[in-house]
Amino acid sequence: xxxxxxxxxxxxPIEIAPLHARLRHPAAGACATFEGWVRxxxxxxxxxxxxYEAYAALAEAEGERIVAAALARFDLKAALCVHRVGDLAVGDLAVxxxxxxxxxxxxxxxxxxxxxxxxxxxxxxxxERYAEGDAGxxxxxxxxxxxxx
Amino acid sequence: xxxxxxxxxxxxPIEIAPLHARLRHPAAGACATFEGWVRxxxxxxxxxxxxYEAYAALAEAEGERIVAAALARFDLKAALCVHRVGDLAVGDLAVxxxxxxxxxxxxxxxxxxxxxxxxxxxxxxxxERYAEGDAGxxxxxxxxxxxxx
Amino acid sequence: xxxxxxxxxxxxxxxxxxxxxxxxxxxxxxxxLYEALxxxxxxxxxxxxxxxxxxGAFACWGDAPRAGxxxxxxxxxxxx
Amino acid sequence: xxxxxxxxxxxxxxxxxxxxxxxxxxxxxxxxLYEALxxxxxxxxxxxxxxxxxxGAFACWGDAPRAGxxxxxxxxxxxx
Numbered sequence: 131x132x133x134x135x136x137x138x139x140x141x142x143p144i145e146i147a148p149l150h151a152r153l154r155h156p157a158a159g160a161c162a163t164f165e166g167w168v169r170x171x172x173x174x175x176x177x178x179x180x181x182y183e184a185y186a187a188l189a190e191a192e193g194e195r196i197v198a199a200a201l202a203r204f205d206l207k208a209a210l211c212v213h214r215v216g217d218l219a220v221g222d223l224a225v226x227x228x229x230x231x232x233x234x235x236x237x238x239x240x241x242x243x244x245x246x247x248x249x250x251x252x253x254x255x256x257x258e259r260y261a262e263g264d265a266g267x268x269x270x271x272x273x274x275x276x277x278x279x
Numbered sequence: 280x281x282x283x284x285x286x287x288x289x290x291x292p293i294e295i296a297p298l299h300a301r302l303r304h305p306a307a308g309a310c311a312t313f314e315g316w317v318r319x320x321x322x323x324x325x326x327x328x329x330x331y332e333a334y335a336a337l338a339e340a341e342g343e344r345i346v347a348a349a350l351a352r353f354d355l356k357a358a359l360c361v362h363r364v365g366d367l368a369v370g371d372l373a374v375x376x377x378x379x380x381x382x383x384x385x386x387x388x389x390x391x392x393x394x395x396x397x398x399x400x401x402x403x404x405x406x407e408r409y410a411e412g413d414a415g416x417x418x419x420x421x422x423x424x425x426x427x428x
Numbered sequence: 429x430x431x432x433x434x435x436x437x438x439x440x441x442x443x444x445x446x447x448x449x450x451x452x453x454x455x456x457x458x459x460x461l462y463e464a465l466x467x468x469x470x471x472x473x474x475x476x477x478x479x480x481x482x483x484g485a486f487a488c489w490g491d492a493p494r495a496g497x498x499x500x501x502x503x504x505x506x507x508x
Numbered sequence: 509x510x511x512x513x514x515x516x517x518x519x520x521x522x523x524x525x526x527x528x529x530x531x532x533x534x535x536x537x538x539x540x541l542y543e544a545l546x547x548x549x550x551x552x553x554x555x556x557x558x559x560x561x562x563x564g565a566f567a568c569w570g571d572a573p574r575a576g577x578x579x580x581x582x583x584x585x586x587x588x
Contacts, residue, residue: 154316156318156370157320159316160313160314161312161313161314161315165311167307167379168308169381170305182507185435187484188481188484188500189507191484221303225508234391234394241311241387249507249508253437255505257438267438267439268506269439269473269506270504270505315588331587334561334582337564337566337580362587374587394588397588398585400585402587403587404519404586404587405586416522418583418586419584419585
């Protein structure tokens, strides 16, 4: 990720170590991270894997806006997010959010706010492959599949 | 850390990777972690480093009780915590908490509950070394120094 | 009549059978454009469940289609 | 008279100048034991800011000192 960008899409596995290193700050006493992993089930169905697709231009703009808003709203030293696209297997890392702050309250709240907003606003879609062989796009709406990781 | 223990004290640097690996679970879709880092300041004073001392027998029993209580109270797949003792420099990792759950709400709440209770109940004390050359034990109480990372 | 590019994602792309197409439209607004394309491709998703973007930024359904622009209909997202 | 071991941590250890000592006490309870040791060593921390543990588990100030036990006075903690 180039140094100025705080959100990006990744077509390959997300490497946590360099992201984590970018959060370090001598005045930071608290670091909260969130990882979304591909689960083996969803809404009672066995999941074999999934595919994430994004509208890349808009997803990167929205993701950057969300992370920048958290930096402005909370008292943070650093915040970063990377989201996978492409094919993932059960257990793979789908999204990583990391936040550093002087104190833990702001770190937890900002990390939670970022993942909540990423899931709500960034144009990325998940296509799950089920054990029975079928697959489907998830378009959470009224009463259906709105409950993510 | 032996496989049955979910809290321990560490006299040397905390290695995150093996802890993180122990959180993995095919039904876990969310992983929240918290890291406490040694800050370069506290209550307006420049900090050069610090020393953590524990009453080891009671600290390990209390830490284990806290992590076990979180596992019982929240819907978790795994939870672990390691706390440093000994001499630390600014930027060093002082405490690590990791939690895995099916969904992110429980992961964030449990991770926060564990670090809050560790800081409140586990008999570990911090001695800060200040830029001016003096040092002091922190015994947070009414109106003084109760605000940690 | 405006000529523009429409992008389809996820279930809309599956239903349309294509990821993008060039469209000539005389719709008064982006809402009308979606309804015309929904009729053509048989999209199941009603417009009220979508958002619309123009040239990589969220837009309003009442905006007029602009010749040469890139319009994307955004089904409910499921990242994270 | 009971003979027991007392452990000191953090600022209590600094004030006492030792990490543990063997104590003969006729105090009726652990509260009385602390007050006697506070007078001896000049501890600044009042008892109401401490917790007390016996043999590695939290105990009550009203408990009687037990011969052969290990008593620890727990100053306000500051881990994390």
